[in-house]
Amino acid sequence: MDTNHNKSELAIALDIGTTKVCAIAGRRDRHGKLEVVGFGKVNSEGVLRGVVSNIEKTVKAISEAVASAQRSAGTDFKVVHVGIAGQHIKSLQHRGILTRDNDHTEISQRDIDRLISDMYKLVLPPGDKILHVIPQEYTVDNEQGITDPIGMSGIRLEANFHIITGQISASNNIYRCVERTGLRVSNMTLEPIASASAVLSEEEKEAGVALVDMGGGTTDITIFKDGIIRHTAVVPFGGNVITKDIKEGCTVMGQQAEKLKIKFGAALADEVYDNRIITIPGLRGRDHKEVSEKNLARIIQARVEEILDYVLWEIRRSGFERKLIAGIVLTGGGALLNHIDKLTEYHTGMSTRIGVPVEHLAHGYHEQLSSPIYATGVGLLMKGLDDLEAGRLHIPAMVNEEEEEYEDDPSGKWYEQLFRKTKEWFEAEPDNEF
Numbered sequence: 001m002d003t004n005h006n007k008s009e010l011a012i013a014l015d016i017g018t019t020k021v022c023a024i025a026g027r028r029d030r031h032g033k034l035e036v037v038g039f040g041k042v043n044s045e046g047v048l049r050g051v052v053s054n055i056e057k058t059v060k061a062i063s064e065a066v067a068s069a070q071r072s073a074g075t076d077f078k079v080v081h082v083g084i085a086g087q088h089i090k091s092l093q094h095r096g097i098l099t100r101d102n103d104h105t106e107i108s109q110r111d112i113d114r115l116i117s118d119m120y121k122l123v124l125p126p127g128d129k130i131l132h133v134i135p136q137e138y139t140v141d142n143e144q145g146i147t148d149p150i151g152m153s154g155i156r157l158e159a160n161f162h163i164i165t166g167q168i169s170a171s172n173n174i175y176r177c178v179e180r181t182g183l184r185v186s187n188m189t190l191e192p193i194a195s196a197s198a199v200l201s202e203e204e205k206e207a208g209v210a211l212v213d214m215g216g217g218t219t220d221i222t223i224f225k226d227g228i229i230r231h232t233a234v235v236p237f238g239g240n241v242i243t244k245d246i247k248e249g250c251t252v253m254g255q256q257a258e259k260l261k262i263k264f265g266a267a268l269a270d271e272v273y274d275n276r277i278i279t280i281p282g283l284r285g286r287d288h289k290e291v292s293e294k295n296l297a298r299i300i301q302a303r304v305e306e307i308l309d310y311v312l313w314e315i316r317r318s319g320f321e322r323k324l325i326a327g328i329v330l331t332g333g334g335a336l337l338n339h340i341d342k343l344t345e346y347h348t349g350m351s352t353r354i355g356v357p358v359e360h361l362a363h364g365y366h367e368q369l370s371s372p373i374y375a376t377g378v379g380l381l382m383k384g385l386d387d388l389e390a391g392r393l394h395i396p397a398m399v400n401e402e403e404e405e406y407e408d409d410p411s412g413k414w415y416e417q418l419f420r421k422t423k424e425w426f427e428a429e430p431d432n433e434f
Contacts, residue, residue, distance in 0.1 A: 016177070017044055018240065021042055039068075039366070055173065058177045062177055062183075084131065084189070094119060096159050132163070135161055136228050136229075193232070198376070199211065199375050208326060210223045214331075219235040241307075275292055278296070308347045360382060
């Protein structure tokens with residue numbers, strides 16, 4: 001394999017989830033499809049509800065996943081594109097206004113960039129930062145509903161923005177974990193946005209659709225209408241709470257509960273006809289336990305319905321409840337539950353399908369990738385490639401290198417470094433415990 005040729009356009013995505021960490025390396029082929037050259041997936045233990053809770057365990061998982069992807073790709077990686085999620089993610093709507101100097105010159109990308117950079121100056125609650133500023137529609141001199149104003153002329157340019165914010169500490173911990181494995185973060189994308197780009201078609205985004213990504217720790221919701229992101233939200237429940245319910249309802253161990261859910265679990269009790277009895281070995285010579293498949297489905301159904309209630313509440317809050325012609329698309333590991341699409345249809349009254357991230361993959365992709373589990377990873381890979389092609393690759397300096405710099409810096413620049421570090425320390429997020 002010619003590694004020099006690959007390095008230029010190879011992008012690496014890293015999905016740090018509650019149940020798994022997966023690294024996917026790929027590039028675009030000449031037809032614009034994704035060609036995956038390597039991927040690795042390991043169990044994740046250091047992430048809780050989508051947020052890093054144990055740095056050491058997460059670093060270990062990232063190292064293993066990346067090493068596995070590097071082996072199958074036959075090349076080393078330096079830069080990764082990561083996702084961020086968790087219940088700290090919030091979204092808000094804001095309107096920006098730009099008054100231009102004259103109406104003879106055309107509106108250019110520079111004017112739009114100025115509007116977007118103005119949004120980054122918004123005052124947020126302490127400890128929050130803006131992750132994404134997404135333009136929705138523009139108004140040029142009272143002419144409303146313009147999707148692309150470039151090339152038009154006018155004095156007053158206004159835009160509605162969808163702004164997504166998250167906690168500084170959560171993103172810093174992701175940077176820290178990745179950098180401790182010797183890699184650099186090129187960009188950070190909100191995971192629901194990444195999943196949406198992998199599994200939704202342009203027609204669905206136009207018609208109106210809610211993407212529900214059911215992960216291990218969180219359920220992410222993204223709502224599109226007229227091709228534009230209208231609402232994003234993160235519900236702090238996922239597959240792990242279902243496992244916990246099985247564990248308590250059937251009085252079994254956590255690992256046994258997970259296996260029961262994956263192998264025999266169904267989200268709709270009425271669809272379980274041949275009510276088999278599942279036998280679980282007892283602990284240390286104790287009697288074995290028996291669980292009926294229907295009871296298992298009842299436990300799962302109750303919790304899935306509760307998660308769907310939160311999803312419905314978010315859809316109503318967005319104001320697009322009656323406008324989603326394409327209904328709901330389910331993805332993520334939770335979408336693998338038997339009959340979950342039927343339950344979602346009954347519970348919400350909206351048409352539902354399971355989203356699998358194969359639409360953008362080139363032929364001959366690995367069979368494993370055709371699972372809703374990889375929706376976020378494939379979406380992050382697409383984002384990484386888009387940034388590479390647009391030349392938007394922003395690679396911050398690594399923390400460790402900066403520290404080394406002033407240790408052996410004879411030119412006396414160390415005091416500037418020290419001043420900057422002290423300033424950063426004072427500006428850092430205050431500790432919530434005090």
